[in-house]
Amino acid sequence: MINKIKSLNSNDRHKKEIIINIEPLETRVAILEKGKLDNFHIERQEDRRIVGSVFKGKIQNLEDGLQAAFVDIGLKKNAFIHYWDMIPEDAARLEREEGVRAKSSTRKRKRYKPGEMTKIFPIGSEIIVQVTKDAIGTKGPRVTANISIPGRFLVMMPGTKMKGISRKIDDSKERNRLKKILQRLPVPKGIGLIVRTAGSGTRRTSFTRDARTLFEVWKDIQEKLENNRAPCCLYSEPGLAERVVRDYLTEDIDRIFIDNQELFEVTRDVIQKYSRRSRNWIQLYGGNEPIFDYFEVEKQIESAYRRRVWLKSGAYLIFDETEALVAIDVNTGRHKGAKTQEEGILQVNLEAAEEAARQLRLRNVGGLVIIDFIDMKSKKDQQATHRALKDALKTDRARTNVLQISQLGLLEMTRQRMEESIFNAGYDDCHYCRGRGRVKSALTMSVEIQRRVSECMRKDTGTHSMRVTINPHVLDRLRREDEQALIDLEKEFKGHLTFVADNSYHIEEFTITNTDNDVTLFSTLEQKD
Numbered sequence: 001m002i003n004k005i006k007s008l009n010s011n012d013r014h015k016k017e018i019i020i021n022i023e024p025l026e027t028r029v030a031i032l033e034k035g036k037l038d039n040f041h042i043e044r045q046e047d048r049r050i051v052g053s054v055f056k057g058k059i060q061n062l063e064d065g066l067q068a069a070f071v072d073i074g075l076k077k078n079a080f081i082h083y084w085d086m087i088p089e090d091a092a093r094l095e096r097e098e099g100v101r102a103k104s105s106t107r108k109r110k111r112y113k114p115g116e117m118t119k120i121f122p123i124g125s126e127i128i129v130q131v132t133k134d135a136i137g138t139k140g141p142r143v144t145a146n147i148s149i150p151g152r153f154l155v156m157m158p159g160t161k162m163k164g165i166s167r168k169i170d171d172s173k174e175r176n177r178l179k180k181i182l183q184r185l186p187v188p189k190g191i192g193l194i195v196r197t198a199g200s201g202t203r204r205t206s207f208t209r210d211a212r213t214l215f216e217v218w219k220d221i222q223e224k225l226e227n228n229r230a231p232c233c234l235y236s237e238p239g240l241a242e243r244v245v246r247d248y249l250t251e252d253i254d255r256i257f258i259d260n261q262e263l264f265e266v267t268r269d270v271i272q273k274y275s276r277r278s279r280n281w282i283q284l285y286g287g288n289e290p291i292f293d294y295f296e297v298e299k300q301i302e303s304a305y306r307r308r309v310w311l312k313s314g315a316y317l318i319f320d321e322t323e324a325l326v327a328i329d330v331n332t333g334r335h336k337g338a339k340t341q342e343e344g345i346l347q348v349n350l351e352a353a354e355e356a357a358r359q360l361r362l363r364n365v366g367g368l369v370i371i372d373f374i375d376m377k378s379k380k381d382q383q384a385t386h387r388a389l390k391d392a393l394k395t396d397r398a399r400t401n402v403l404q405i406s407q408l409g410l411l412e413m414t415r416q417r418m419e420e421s422i423f424n425a426g427y428d429d430c431h432y433c434r435g436r437g438r439v440k441s442a443l444t445m446s447v448e449i450q451r452r453v454s455e456c457m458r459k460d461t462g463t464h465s466m467r468v469t470i471n472p473h474v475l476d477r478l479r480r481e482d483e484q485a486l487i488d489l490e491k492e493f494k495g496h497l498t499f500v501a502d503n504s505y506h507i508e509e510f511t512i513t514n515t516d517n518d519v520t521l522f523s524t525l526e527q528k529d
Contacts, residue, residue: 015254019295020241022260029244030297037300038395040362042422043240050075050131051419052237054147054221056230057129059121064114069121070140071129074231077140081129083117084109085144088159126230134419137323149217149235152246153199153207156214158221160192168197185211191218198249242270247397249281256282259291304362304422311335311355315348319359321423325368328356332374342378349373349385357392366398366417375409386411432506440508442477449474449510450485456512456521457493464495466521470510472501 016038021028024045031039043049055073062069069086070078121127133142149156163182165175178195181204187193199207221234228234237243245256245267258264264284271279285291292298303309309317314334320327330352335344356371371389376382382405389411393400398416405411419425429435440448449468457464470478478486478499490497498515511523 017254018244018248018256019291019297020256020258020263021291022263027240028292029240030292031248032295032297035296037297037362038358040301040304040422041240041244047425049134049237049419050141051134052131053233054128054130054235056225056228056232056234057127058230059123059125059127061123062117062121064112067111069117071127071143072231073129073143074233075141077135079129079131079141079143081143083112085146086121086127088145128225133417136420149214150196151210151214153196153202153210154214155194155196156218157192157194158218159190161190162192165195166197169195169200174200181207187211188215241267245271253281257285257291258282259285304359305426309355309359311351313348313351315352317352317356317359321365321421325370326365328369328371330371330373342381345374345376346381346384349376350388353385353389354392357389357396360415361396363423364419364421366415366421369413369415371411373405373409373411442474445474445508446477446482450489452512452522453497454489457495464493465515466495467498467500467513467515468510469500469502469505471505471507472503473507475499475501
């Protein structure tokens with residue numbers, strides 16, 4: 001087995017590979033293209049992913065001002081749903097799946113009058129919803145009543161009669177062939193179907209098997225709907241490994257390597273439902289070296305956590321992820337070799353556009369993204385950079401919207417966010433800097449301490465004998481550079497100051513105590529957030 005893998009790595013790395021690493025606490029999946037990390041997913045056992053899950057929930061309250069409702073689906077936080085997502089509409093579902101657009105999807109979202117939605121969904125009434133975005137931070141999950149269950153080649157849409165084909169399949173002959181297959185499929189009443197991009201070139205028998213599996217899922221959902229009380233879960237998406245195999249296994253995938261015997265066998269059985277020949281693409285990795293190290297994935301993953309990402313040309317990107325947006329700054333760094341300055345700037349920006357799109361996928365970043373490309377005077381160069389970014393985003397499964405470069409030289413874009421980025425999921429705020437990434441300097445703390453000591457001496461007329469407990473680093477600054485200022489302070493108020501270092505104190509913490517009665521006069525410890 002291991003010799004076969006070595007041969008494949010050295011001579012046959014022209015297609016995509018899926019590498020699956022199973023560990024006790026987490027599952028990791030890497031998608032490689034010619035050995036380069038193109039996509040990365042991680043799922044931990046304690047983190048329950050609910051995107052795609054279907055729930056039977058209860059309306060808790062309706063907010064006409066927000067044009068939204070809050071639904072109890074059995075989780076800690078109530079789910080959030082817009083009024084226009086509470087009543088299933090065919091166009092809305094088609095718009096969500098695989099880029100299919102219905103003519104009516106450009107409609108204006110209806111605004112409901114106060115009390116109008118209460119008549120349709122009274123408080124306490126039940127509603128069937130599907131999670132479209134996981135709970136992030138303080139926000140609960142986002143849900144919709146437009147249910148869509150994905151299969152390998154098809155997407156099932158209960159409650160609609162519409163049928164469609166992914167617009168990413170643009171070959172007219174293939175679209176006509178797929179339309180005929182859809183028309184001949186035995187579809188139960190009240191169920192719509194969409195052909196996914198992966199269905200291009202697929203035989204009719206594969207569609208039939210996929211449809212049969214989806215209809216069984218819907219039958220199971222209906223049984224739970226009748227027998228279980230709200231709130232309850234009616235359907236859950238499969239685990240990470242099975243989802244990735246389902247969504248990524250197309251003709252351009254060369255091999256799938258799994259380092260777990262049990263999952264290897266399960267995955268082969270799952271794939272056989274969709275395509276019998278595809279099951280032979282899966283191989284069990286049995287090497288002595290960890291699978292991510294063997295395929296040189298571990299080092300590439302590290303870049304997804306770094307603030308600075310170097311490009312081959314010597315330029316680099318700076319990623320700053322905030323609560324409101326993600327800022328990407330492009331810098332020339334050590335880039336050399338262009339004939340003119342304008343040519344060099346364009347080369348860096350084109351390379352940065354491609355890498356920025358890749359990093360957005362790797363980091364699973366969503367929401368508003370601002371890219372500060374290096375200033376380009378030429379409109380032609382700006383358009384070339386804009387086009388390069390859009391082309392690089394075509395392989396992104398998340399929806400994106402890219403605007404033209406503004407007069408300020410900034411490019412604004414949005415990327416669909418369904419769950420937390422891998423950075424937020426893998427890191428906690430530093431207990432020392434409390435997430436800011438910087439702390440006050442020793443000079444700043446010296447000035448602040450002197451100001452507070454002066455204030456306490458003015459207020460405390462009984463005595464000016466005080467003990468100041470501080471961080472050792474700050475005390476070192478006071479001794480070496482600010483001793484005279486403290487002596488002058490003692491003379492001014494006819495007092496006496498004693499400084500005590502405490503290793504447990506944060507660099508921004510200090511306490512001022514009256515040494516006569518041991519009363520605390522001031523403490524930053526009491527002012528913590």
